[in-house]
Amino acid sequence: MGEFDLIERFFKRPARHAALGVGDDCALLQASPGTQLAISSDMLVEGRHFLSTVDPFKLGHKALAVNLSDLAACGARPLAFTLALALPRADAAWAAPFAQGLFALADAHGCELIGGDTTQGPLNICITVFGEVPIVGGRSQALLRSGARAGDELYVSGTLGDARMALEVFRGTLSLPADVFEAARSRMEQPTPRVALGMALRSIATAAIDISDGLLGDLGHILKQSGVGATVQADIAASRVAARLQCSDFAPSQWRDWALAGGDDYELLFCAPASQREAVAAAALASQTAVTRIGQIDAERGLRLLDGAGQALPNTYASFDHFA
Amino acid sequence: MGEFDLIERFFKRPARHAALGVGDDCALLQASPGTQLAISSDMLVEGRHFLSTVDPFKLGHKALAVNLSDLAACGARPLAFTLALALPRADAAWAAPFAQGLFALADAHGCELIGGDTTQGPLNICITVFGEVPIVGGRSQALLRSGARAGDELYVSGTLGDARMALEVFRGTLSLPADVFEAARSRMEQPTPRVALGMALRSIATAAIDISDGLLGDLGHILKQSGVGATVQADIAASRVAARLQCSDFAPSQWRDWALAGGDDYELLFCAPASQREAVAAAALASQTAVTRIGQIDAERGLRLLDGAGQALPNTYASFDHFA
Numbered sequence: 001m002g003e004f005d006l007i008e009r010f011f012k013r014p015a016r017h018a019a020l021g022v023g024d025d026c027a028l029l030q031a032s033p034g035t036q037l038a039i040s041s042d043m044l045v046e047g048r049h050f051l052s053t054v055d056p057f058k059l060g061h062k063a064l065a066v067n068l069s070d071l072a073a074c075g076a077r078p079l080a081f082t083l084a085l086a087l088p089r090a091d092a093a094w095a096a097p098f099a100q101g102l103f104a105l106a107d108a109h110g111c112e113l114i115g116g117d118t119t120q121g122p123l124n125i126c127i128t129v130f131g132e133v134p135i136v137g138g139r140s141q142a143l144l145r146s147g148a149r150a151g152d153e154l155y156v157s158g159t160l161g162d163a164r165m166a167l168e169v170f171r172g173t174l175s176l177p178a179d180v181f182e183a184a185r186s187r188m189e190q191p192t193p194r195v196a197l198g199m200a201l202r203s204i205a206t207a208a209i210d211i212s213d214g215l216l217g218d219l220g221h222i223l224k225q226s227g228v229g230a231t232v233q234a235d236i237a238a239s240r241v242a243a244r245l246q247c248s249d250f251a252p253s254q255w256r257d258w259a260l261a262g263g264d265d266y267e268l269l270f271c272a273p274a275s276q277r278e279a280v281a282a283a284a285l286a287s288q289t290a291v292t293r294i295g296q297i298d299a300e301r302g303l304r305l306l307d308g309a310g311q312a313l314p315n316t317y318a319s320f321d322h323f324a
Numbered sequence: 325m326g327e328f329d330l331i332e333r334f335f336k337r338p339a340r341h342a343a344l345g346v347g348d349d350c351a352l353l354q355a356s357p358g359t360q361l362a363i364s365s366d367m368l369v370e371g372r373h374f375l376s377t378v379d380p381f382k383l384g385h386k387a388l389a390v391n392l393s394d395l396a397a398c399g400a401r402p403l404a405f406t407l408a409l410a411l412p413r414a415d416a417a418w419a420a421p422f423a424q425g426l427f428a429l430a431d432a433h434g435c436e437l438i439g440g441d442t443t444q445g446p447l448n449i450c451i452t453v454f455g456e457v458p459i460v461g462g463r464s465q466a467l468l469r470s471g472a473r474a475g476d477e478l479y480v481s482g483t484l485g486d487a488r489m490a491l492e493v494f495r496g497t498l499s500l501p502a503d504v505f506e507a508a509r510s511r512m513e514q515p516t517p518r519v520a521l522g523m524a525l526r527s528i529a530t531a532a533i534d535i536s537d538g539l540l541g542d543l544g545h546i547l548k549q550s551g552v553g554a555t556v557q558a559d560i561a562a563s564r565v566a567a568r569l570q571c572s573d574f575a576p577s578q579w580r581d582w583a584l585a586g587g588d589d590y591e592l593l594f595c596a597p598a599s600q601r602e603a604v605a606a607a608a609l610a611s612q613t614a615v616t617r618i619g620q621i622d623a624e625r626g627l628r629l630l631d632g633a634g635q636a637l638p639n640t641y642a643s644f645d646h647f648a
């Protein structure tokens with residue numbers, strides 16, 4: 001099976017939204033009037049972003065999920081994506097389930113594959129995703145990192161740290177009961193992009209980011225770009241580690257580590273004025289996504305961490321850096 | 325130097341066309357009213373698309389050039405691109421010249437970097453490029469592969485086969501005089517995307533494609549998608565190998581091989597009605613790009629190759645397949 005067969009067999013489907021899909025030099029896409037296109041690219045490398053043993057179906061899901069998560073963080077509605085794929089060999093046994101996992105998530109979000117590239121090389125998956133953000137009264141409704149204001153409250157969606165716990169089990173540095181591990185592993189291998197929540201938070205949230213490199217590291221991007229500081233309730237964040245409900249084997253400091261610097265969570269971290277508390281709760285309900293208030297934005301620069309008793313904790317957490 | 329430093333130092337520049345560039349979860353792009361977005365992705369893998377010894381400046385040029393060439397084949401005006409980069413290590417000595425080569429070509433085409441990703445991994449460069457195509461009277465002006473009609477004439481831009489000759493020298497299967505090799509090598513390492521020609525051919529050409537996998541292989545895509553056949557003057561195509569002017573060491577069959585199945589040319593292959601011959605010449609002149617008529621489109625399916633005396637040649641040329 002060659003390159004063109006691989007595209008034809010597994011990745012070519014008729015265009016719906018797009019004017020022209022897979023199979024020409026370019027795809028053609030027309031954004032709706034009064035909207036702006038949100039664009040994001042993520043590259044997944046074997047051994048770095050996924051284990052070589054991962055089920056290709058789950059990998060297809062994850063490769064798109066991490067990109068949809070970037071759209072969610074902007075409040076964009078998913079439209080389409082391109083897929084560039086380097087494979088060691090044209091392997092139908094790998095490509096078929098990969099495409100199934102990819103399209104299952106794509107279809108769930110009405111997001112269609114419009115083009116891309118396949119080539120021979122070390123396994124590498126690069127997706128560029130396109131979403132739509134309305135422009136209302138001349139103003140883009142996109143959620144940016146730069147909009148946080150002193151007095152805003154800080155929220156996080158879903159659960160934290162479980163993906164990191166699963167990774168540590170694979171690395172052999174942690175042991176977990178089998179059912180706890182399976183739940184954590186599914187969070188690592190098939191994260192849920194918070195697309196509906198992101199869209200529901202338009203005009204409510206002042207700033208948002210998705211947590212891919214750890215909560216505090218990603219919060220740092222909001223603080224830097226908004227020119228503000230923050231206070232974070234570390235033990236409330238730590239209570240959001242799902243595994244904690246089933247497993248009490250670890251010290252508070254370890255739960256905090258996983259919650260605050262775990263990485264690979266793909267939850268939304270966002271800010272909203274205190275006056276919008278009910279609107280945030282309504283957005284969470286409408287999108288069927290749990291949301292937890294974990295702190296606040298301060299005029300004073302820097303990050304303050306508090307434990308459950310209100311005592312200051314040292315911030316020894318580093319953000320994930322792919323070259324560190 | 326870490327991931328964020330690398331982005332900050334070499335790849336972050338203020339957005340111009342885009343509403344929002346590098347540094348948030350998504351870039352925001354708004355197409356002009358009455359236009360459609362043309363989108364293409366190409367992935368370059370070390371050892372497959374470039375040699376590990378290539379000058380990073382030239383590689384930065386080529387990585388964007390092959391993507392701009394896809395826009396050219398659609399007649400699109402370049403707007404912006406994303407860059408996803410896997411690097412074995414965060415290496416400023418590599419990233420600085422790579423970024424220079426990339427931006428030199430980007431600036432020449434008014435095409436800005438709006439986002440992307442950097443990660444650790446085997447060297448892999450994935451660019452997704454965005455261009456704009458006007459919609460006139462409700463019809464897209466994009467040049468597609470599917471528009472060729474019987475009676476159309478077949479043209480190719482620039483020169484053919486030189487990149488392949490240079491590659492064969494690197495592979496040790498061919499020997500060339502030093503100056504001939506240098507000229508061919510520069511075609512391989514720094515191809516010229518035919519953007520101005522592609523734009524000038526809107527509403528003149530009926531179909532177009534860029535030649536990345538060899539002239540006949542790429543012509544095959546036009547024939548298949550247009551449901552037509554073609555007759556190609558092999559010796560006219562062979563006369564377009566630039567090296568031929570300086571070097572007469574090879575048999576006619578070898579010049580034909582390089583011209584018809586060389587690959588990596590990034591020239592435009594396009595069709596236009598005979599009535600548009602003057603318009604094609606004017607487009608070539610306006611875009612300062614040589615254009616050569618090399619054959620015609622036939623109602624009869626299949627490909628016919630003729631030599632300079634009008635005799636049929638056997639078609640033994642295979643298209644380049646990354647998994648073959």
